Amino acid sequence: MSTVNTSVFEQTAELKESYLCDALDYDRDHIWHPYTSMTKPLPTYLVESAQGVKIKLADGRELIDGMSSWWSAIHGYNHPVLNSAIEQQLKKMSHIMFGGLTHQPAITLAKKLVDITSASLQHVFFSDSGSVSVEVAIKMAIQYWHAQGKKDKHRLLTVRQGYHGDTFAAMSVCDPVNGMHSMFKGILAEQIFAPAPECLPDGSSNIHKVEELLQKNHLSIAAVIIEPIVQGAGGMRFYCQQYLQDLRALCNQYNVLLILDEIATGFARTGTLFAYEQADIEADILCVGKALTGGYLSLAATMTTTKIAQGISADGSGVLMHGPTFMANPLACQVANSSIDLLLQSSWAEKIQQIENQLMKELMPCSELAMVRDVRVKGAIGVVELKEPVDLKQIQEKLVEQGVWIRPFNQLVYIMPPYIIETDELSKLTSAIVSVLTV
Ligand SMILES: Cc1ncc(COP(=O)(O)O)c(C=O)c1O
Incomplete structure (x- = not known):
């Protein structure tokens, strides 16, 4: 059985790597995630911390959050x-x-x-x-x-x-x-x-x-x-x-x-x-x-x-x-x-309107893509509906490589970012979607 020791974060890169593997192995073998199999789970990413709209993974990568932890983290993470x-x-x-x-x-x-x-x-x-x-x-x-x-x-x-x-x-x-x-x-x-x-x-x-x-x-x-x-x-x-x-x-x-x-x-x-x-x-x-x-x-x-x-x-x-x-x-x-x-x-109405305008402008080009059925935006919600369900493992890896956290399901690639998101951060989310759907 693996042991999980958080103090290892202060230790060498090698130890950190082995901690990461141990933690993820333990997670895979013992913990159910939402709607997953215990024997054939999809990979999970170990999060070390989150700040504002950024999620920091234990391997050092930083992701812009497009999900607000399923509609909830509207002010971002670790808010004073x-x-x-x-x-x-x-x-x-x-x-x-x-x-x-x-x-x-x-x-x-x-x-x-x-x-x-x-x-x-x-x-x-x-x-x-x-x-x-x-x-x-x-x-x-x-x-x-x-x-x-x-x-x-x-x-x-x-x-x-x-x-x-x-x-x-x-x-x-x-x-x-x-x-x-x-x-x-x-x-x-x-x-x-x-x-x-x-x-x-x-x-x-x-x-x-x-x-x-x-x-x-x-x-x-x-x-x-x-x-x-x-x-x-x-x-x-x-x-x-x-x-x-x-x-x-x-x-x-x-x-x-x-x-x-x-x-x-x-x-x-x-x-x-x-x-x-x-x-x-x-x-x-x-x-x-x-x-x-x-x-x-x-x-x-x-x-x-x-x-x-x-x-x-x-x-x-x-x-x-x-x-x-x-x-x-x-x-x-x-x-x-x-x-x-x-x-x-906050001036929430203005902010949501800005997010809506930007989502419209930056997601609409997806409607030209062969695999896309529909693109729709409402408030701070942007949805790209595909003709076929996504291969979640594959698309998730590609999105993480692009530095964003977006969790598609079935044929839906969608975002609902924290309201505090800046224009350039939102652009990073939308361009990651365009990029992974462009083949
Ligand atoms: C509209 C709606 N109702 C109910 C729920 C269930 O809420 P919870 O996951 O907190 O039990 C959800 C969760 O996604 C939801 O979107």
Whole structure:
């Protein structure tokens, strides 16, 4: 068995090389990475540190980050303000149970979230990850209808090509084919799927497909769940605000709740603080996570209206049936408070617009390439969709050789960089994409 000794970094190049091999061997033999095989894993790169938009590998190479650690590190890494928020909180307490106790970081964060989201969202449930916040949202919807005496309303309607997380209820509303969870068919709750949103330039869309399903099934549907404006991990698809407006109206008409999953899109990624603002609608239940803590710690929140909170409370024991051990972790809440302040104090709208303009200009030439099906940009998200899935190992190596960290999946090569990225750094990301796709 190999031993991993961090002090070796101060030693000779030879020792460092052997440490690197040992560490990577141990990692490969013992640790699962996301969606990987234990016996035939793809290579991983050992990271020593990260600063601003740069990731420093243990072998000395430096990569410009194009992923924001999956939508989360919006202010970049090792940010002095966020570091300090954690250090200050650490001196008081890193964690305390939330059953029967509360603390200022959670109260301040709840106030901030209530302030920056729709006026109707007044109640907050903190949990430890995006997937769990989706579980909680689904529970809220089901418990609400249960309290109304409508116990048959327990199914979810959603659209194809969505992604809402990897826990069981969350998996049940991911795309049943490409949502990475098709092997669980028959085990997951069977939900109702409309086609993925399609919008035409004149504003018309395939929302009538949702209407048909609601008309037929509304008595058994508790809620519609959807990622507003941008469908993330299920295909990096963008759709129009009119679709969301029509969806809101249909939910009202058929008496079903609307859950908006802003876990990926929240905190300015699409150009507005929350993507739903572009459609000028309000959710009955809203999930946020990822960039909530600026990518520092795992934290998510599920928010809802007074009508739903009171509805749930009127039933039986009146309690919402959830309570994770690390609920409202004070370190996570405190860094979230600082991250939201940092964002709101910055000229984020201008910055996202600049990133969007640059992505448009520098990625659009990819549409001329033979292997490319589509190029699209929304806010600080740039997507190059290929005709065929990428060879991940090969393209990853080429991107790392170009000095960038971009993690493609299936036929998607996409970036969503930290908002602090400079023009020349963003150009390095886009030119690396153009270069690896040019054969
Ligand atoms: C829209 C959306 N919902 C939910 C999740 C799940 O969040 P987590 O990975 O924190 O559980 C993700 C993660 O990618 C997401 O993009």
